Amino acid sequence: MPLDTTTTAGDRVISPVARRIRDRAAAQPDAVCLRWEFDGEPVELTYRRTWVGVEAAAEGLRGRGIGPLNKVAVLSPNDPRVVVATIAVLTVGAAWLPVNSRESVDTIAGLLEQFGCDLLVVHPDLRAVATEIAARVPGLGGVVELDQLSSVPADRPAARAGDEADRELAAIFPTGGTTGRPKGVAFTHERLAAIVDAYAQVQAVPGDVYLAAAPLTHVGGRICLSVVASGGAVVILPSFDETAVLAAIDRHRVTTLTVTPTMLYRLLDAPHRDSYDTSSLRALVYGGAPTALSRIREALAVFGPVLEGGYGQTESPMFITRFRADEHLVDGAAAPDVRLRSVGRPTAVSEVRIVDPEGDDLPAGEPGRILVRGAFTMAGYYRDPAATASRTEADGFRSTGDIGFLDADGFLTLVGRETDLIITGGFNVYPAEVETVVAAQPGVRECAVFGLPDQTWGEAVVAVVSAEEGAVVDPGALRRAVRPLLGGVKTPKRIEVVDELPRNDNGKILKRVLVEERQA
Incomplete structure (x- = not known):
């Protein structure tokens, strides 16, 4: 899916994801798109106002010479302006690099240099950090604060040079670095659009209100894009705080939320937890690490039959498997341990195989290498052909690097990492x-x-x-x-x-x- 140059703004590039969001804004201009709180009071942007902000920020990027061959890093804690800036980056056809603001200056500078970023968009509170980073990355073309992104420089620079090989590049997601130096997981515009479309097919429900409490630099950012493209509303918290999350669910009638196991435990252990109304939740999605079975059962008792699990990784986000809420129960009670240990079944957009070291399929119940195929998987590791080849299998499958088994009903249970x-x-x-x-x-x-x-x-x-x-x-x-x-x-x-x-x-x-x- 090449970049689309036929837009209402004339002969300008727009990525498939941005086009979906633009069309959504045209279809439901007065619906709420983004919500947050300022000085304790709720603030919201409609789809019309959000898209106006996106177009202004996109013009600011173009005015700084940013286009399809360039890469833009966004360094910020959770903030609604991050969503607008990210859509703007995709609107001009550039590649988005989300950077965790909690990382050290050395780490952030290393990422920008490693991936050849052309522009750093930064939260105003991180101005001093950005100055230090810029001094360490000679190739960085500039720094602009979120509040100034929509301004167009009086002396508009020429388009920044770039590598023609990056024309279809939409995003680089750094791996977690749990085993060493991060790699850059590259997604083309086509594959990033496939994530958005997969969310619409697998997870989205009309009228959804998604609570973004986890960092937008990780899977939460991809979910926000997907929710907006699907027509839902996104409520943004600056960070995860269990009391603030429960209050936001109550106040904004949140329908869906994603948490790590640690976040789930904190919600369960929160003081005065039962004083908040969480009945609006339809999907409390947990994942990212093994979850204690006792806490899953406790969460079912506390929040009701709304727990959803799943399996994804940076290279194949969210949709390898899904453990639906109704599958957590058998005859109205929590499912047996063997079921609760699973991460669900392959989704409508994924194919999963369990193979031996020679690549032959293994029978149900026997652990082996987990392979996945789907349009939502990565294009490869950015400028790392050896690492990409190590994950590439026959017939379009990708190795996840994980070991697991499928049971007779198709439920996948993770056993460990190949390297573990x-x-x-x-x-x-x-x-x-x-x-x-x-x-x-x-x-x-x-x-x-x-x-x-x-x-x-x-x-x-x-x-x-x-x-x-x-x-x-x-x-x-x-x-x-x-x-x-x-x-x-x-x-x-x-x-x-x-x-x-x-x-x-x-x-x-x-x-x-x-x-x-x-x-x-």
Whole structure:
């Protein structure tokens, strides 16, 4: 799907995603598009006003020489202006690079240099940070604050030079860096539009009100674009705070919300949780990491039959599988553990295979490499052909890098990462299997399992756990409790209790940090 140059503004480029949003604004100009709060009072923009803001920001980008061959980084905490700026970047056919404002200056500068950004759009509160970043990235063409984006410089520069190979590039999403230096996950305009269209087909419901509390630099940003393109409203919070989230659900009659397991636990543990009306929710979507089965059951009891799970990754966002709300229940009660451990079934826009190392399909119940095919998957890793080739399989499938199995009903259960496999005493141990059993024990809040070098076993299975508030976890007693369930090979040789497990800003546990700390 090439860029469309036939717009009402004349012979100008507009990306497929921006075109969908423009058409939505024309179809429902007076519907609410964006909501937020300022000084405790609700503020909203209709679709008409949102698109006016997009066009003004797009003109400001063009006035700075930005077009289809360029890359624009957006550095900001959650803010409605970020949504407008992002759509504007896509409107002019440029590529969008969302940057987490919580990262260090060194990390951000490294990303901008690594991916060759032409312009940095920054939140006004990060002005000093942006100045420092610009000094470290000589190739950066300029910095503009969100409030100034719609202004057109008096001395309009010529179009910025770029690589013709980037003409179809729509976005670069940095990987989480949980295993080392981030890679740039590249999406063309066609594939970014496929994400938006997949959301409309799989998740969207007319009248949806989506609460954006997770960082817009991650999957929340892609969901916002999809919700707006589908005609829903987006309520934006500056960050995740459990009380603020519950209040926003109550006040704005939020229908859908995405959370990591940690966010779900915080909602469940929030003081005065029951004083808020959350009955408007139709989909409380959790994912991004394993979720304790006890907390899933608790959430079903607290919020009702609205929990949805799923499986996606930066390379294949959101739609590999979906665990529908009704599938969490069997005869009106929480489904059996074996079902709740799953991440659901392939969606209408995805194909999933489980294969052995030779690429042959495996029968139901047997773990293997998870492959996915769909229009919503990445184009590849930006300017990294070797990494792209490592994920490319025959017939258009992509390797997810994960291990899992499909049951007889088509439900997918994740077992672990290919690179996380522990070989102990000649036996294969998948961390996720051990984590599920350990995390289910009384008093255990969360668990991370990995292998460490061992003279006797080659690798020893090690578990690091955090305790629930007020609980005391004894490592020896915990080992004895899980041994009958796991057997001698899979039972951790060592269990450590810590206050908190290290995480990135997307809520994923940083096992790399745990391993490095114990090998230092």
